[in-house]
Amino acid sequence: MTELKVVGKRVERVDVRAKVTGGALYAADVQLAGMLYGKIVRCYDYAHARVTSLDLSEAAKCKGVIKVLGPKDVTQKEYNASVLDMMVSADMRGVLGDIDDQSIFTDHVKHYGDAIAAVIAISEEAAERAAEKIKVTYEELPVYMTAEAAKQADALQFRPEKPGNLAFQLPEMAFPDNAYAWGEVDKSFDEADIIVEDTFYVPKQKQCQMEPGSYIALYDDQERLNCWTSTQMPKLVQKKLANLFELPMTRVRINATVIGGGFGARLGMVLEPETCALAMAVPGRPVKVLSTREEDWVTSPSRHPGKYWMKMGFKKDGTPVACDAKFENYKGAYYVDASGTAFTTGAWLGGMYKFDSLRYRGESYYTNQSICGAFRGYGNPQTNFVMEQMIDRGCAELGVDPIEWRKKWHKGVGDDGWCIGVPYNSCALDECLDRAAEAANWTEKREKYKNQTGTKRRGIGVAVMNHTSGAMPMLLEHTVCDALLHQDATVTLNLACSDMGQGSHTTLRQVAAETLDFAYEDIHIATGNTDAAGFDIGAHASRTLYVGGGAVKQACEDVRRQLFERAALELEEDVDNLYMEDKIIHVKGSSNKSISVQTIADQGVNNFMNPETGELIGQPGQIQGYASFFPPHNAPPFGTTIAEVEVDMETGEVKVLELVNAHDVGRAIHPGVVEGQLDGGAQQGLGMALTEETYYDDKGICQNNSFTDYKMFGPSDMPKMTNILVENPDPTGPFGAKGVGEAGLVPPVGATANAIFNAIGIQILEAPITPEKILKALEDAND
Amino acid sequence: MTSRVMRDFDLLLPESVPEVLELLADHKDNCAILSGGTDLLVALKFDYAVDNVVSLALVPGLDDLSFDPDQGLSIGAKVTIADIVKSQDVKTYYPALWQAAKVFATPQLRNTATVLGNIMRASPAGDCSLALYALGGDLQLKNASGVRDVSLDDFWLSYGVTARQSDELAISLRVPPPTAGQKSAFQRMTRTTEDLSKINAAVSLTMADGVCQSARVAMGCVGPTLIRLPKVEAMLGGAEITEDLLGEVSDMVAAEITPIDDIRSSADYRRKVAGILVRRVINLALTEGNNQ
Known part of the structure; x- marks a missing residue:
């Protein structure tokens, strides 16, 4: 590859000035003339109840009130706030059993905050x-x-079409025996010399994005529904709202505002339906709905919590012969994302190691918890917590080094990836493990931490992960991009890809500049208006750079092709005989035959006639590149984390001393952006491992839907951290890039758990691993 | 459930202590005093309703933080936690208080929250309150008819309830001067670094020739109010502090506390670690708690 000029550089992020100065316009900042305010009345007294009476009359009399709306005053149509159903074919939707089970307002309260x-x-x-x-x-x-409670024979049924409150299980039609599997697991276990087995619990972690839900909707005098929202998925939300309110897409417009963090919490719809329903009730007046943090907590999705059983068999020489697993998640009150995570949790498991046979079952049960949905990692952190502890237990019984074992048995190029039948096309996990081990002093510390006796004991642990760049082939992957060449030879890209803080608008701009061989400053990305932008799935599954970048690259190549074709006409040369340097197209071997991009661009727009000859000057028509891009693969990112901890044996307190993260990122389009993703991911991964869980009392009342009592890792909790970027260009990614948005969160979860195991010799089966649980486990071990 | 909108109230802005006292006398229980506001403003967005809020913002003379070797430490009503952290005198002579202030909440809250506000809140978890409890001190409570001194030992009556009458303003807290051989320390456990304590402990020991002359041992998050541990104090008083004695002290602690299960931890865990925390805070006082 020729030398890269913009890709790989730490250019200034497009959003940084506005965010640092406070200039960024979030939905809550938007003020419109004649704006009204909506307040949603929620049930905070019960997690499961039937509304026996609703009296709106006193409220309607209050000063300043325009309208009061109950369930019958808005559309009765049911919907599914998730967008997964729009990423699969209609046939597949039927197979998966996706259903619409949410309504704007309800008379059947199914969770705290309904x-x-x-x-x-x-x-x-x-x-x-x-x-x-x-x-x-x-x-x-x-x-x-819990799933255990919901599946009891006498339990009330959440939905008649979902008997046993089983919202989803892997469907027999696509997954024989309701399992994601290969080989013959039961037989394989017969060949195992060592079998490890346990049941774990993974917690209801919350994304904790900084911006709570903020929305404005306006049903305008052209009878168009406008919605200002910081959704991660403007185009799918546009279509979802069009379906819900039975409008053509031309009459629904999403104004995508600056996103104050997403992490999956804004994947699909959150309070867009409610806000739009309010706006439809007062045509011509914009209505703003602002969530409190506590409200946002219980109305936007969380990570799927639940029981996760796993059994692994190994031969004495370490050969992994069988893995059997089942994840029963506590889905929450509505169907949203019931199918997705229940599947992917097993996909990440299947994508990691070369077991002779593997069987995974995933089931989602309705519960009276708030909804679960997408959260950075999408099932992968849950699997990492369980799978990586089980591998380390196996390694301990086998007496082998956990890194050596992983190097020998992880899947790589040519092996089936997370999707059976789609082999990995690139993998640099060995290099990640080698470099992380060296940076963390793995061998030395692993030796040193044997046989400790003091009050403070240290441990060092490792975990690895595979992930994806986009959800192909399980889900639709598609981005449309226009690249418009202005007459001054700058380019505006028009596409719907969101930047939720991960830096994608910066890296997409770099991809454009590099493809065109223009300067970074020559490119602008226009987003945020679904009237103008073509289709895009939205920001999820670490896809924006990989798929959006693919679209940008293809659209810019289209611009470049047109430029060269016009230059060839003007210079009367073959396209193959031309090259570009500093935005001037030259004829190879000829020092004086050239034409500038500026001239071609200008002549395309300002196409005048030569008054003397009567001929047009240059080639007419403004150049516009176009791509409707479907990626060929899913460029799997791999990564590892080595964590070092110190455990206080008297109090059970854990101090994380150091993390070394080494990730196969394909190519770092912007190294600073990649490091930021790994840093932020690690912060959430450590939180899941050690402190974060949303929980309820026995009546289903949420106990900690606020930052006072839901504890994330803050800056002062973060350990020393080293990020190693292993660049092994993926053959299908733009300039070799892979997605890095989620990967950073995943291996710190398992590595931290394994470091604790290394320090105290006991595995804690429930996340978060709190001091309370460690101390209890230490006591139980002494009994 | 919180609201984005605060309840309606009248914000009263007196400009002198007598004016404050007049307002307090007028409004009695239907009135809250606003100084740092870090607890009050949150409560006003929750379920706390009061018609009048008396702000100390314009009242002069309440921000005095002064130390005198003979008089001790005087902490005015508007002295912030950050003022304590910045005070070399506090760091030198009252290590327990300085250590508590150092880890109290977050930098933003330390800049705003006041020491006396922490005491008035009567939380069983208050870090600075706990350190001051171990160090001992008298609050000056003033109303229109005069001033009375109330020892911290008698101030916290039950959860959120204090000996302050509704017409009284806490003007200042006086902490006794450090004595020869006095050593103090504060230590706590939290879920994350910046958090409310899930259990905390503070001690003040007066040592002479390796023997503990007297001890004040206080704990938080193990009862409805901050508490002292009289049996532990009695064990330490007059004794040479050895590892064996600390083991006995540690065992005794569980008998003096009544922790509950709450969001931050469990009663069981608190009982298990309370003795360890007391042992550690005593060791910290002996090694780093010199008041000089």
């Missing part, structure tokens, strides 16, 4: 005060907080 009614008023204050006057009475119903 929406009952709403007030529209002239101010937020008036709306809140009136909302307090809405009188609701309830009939309390039994709550089912």
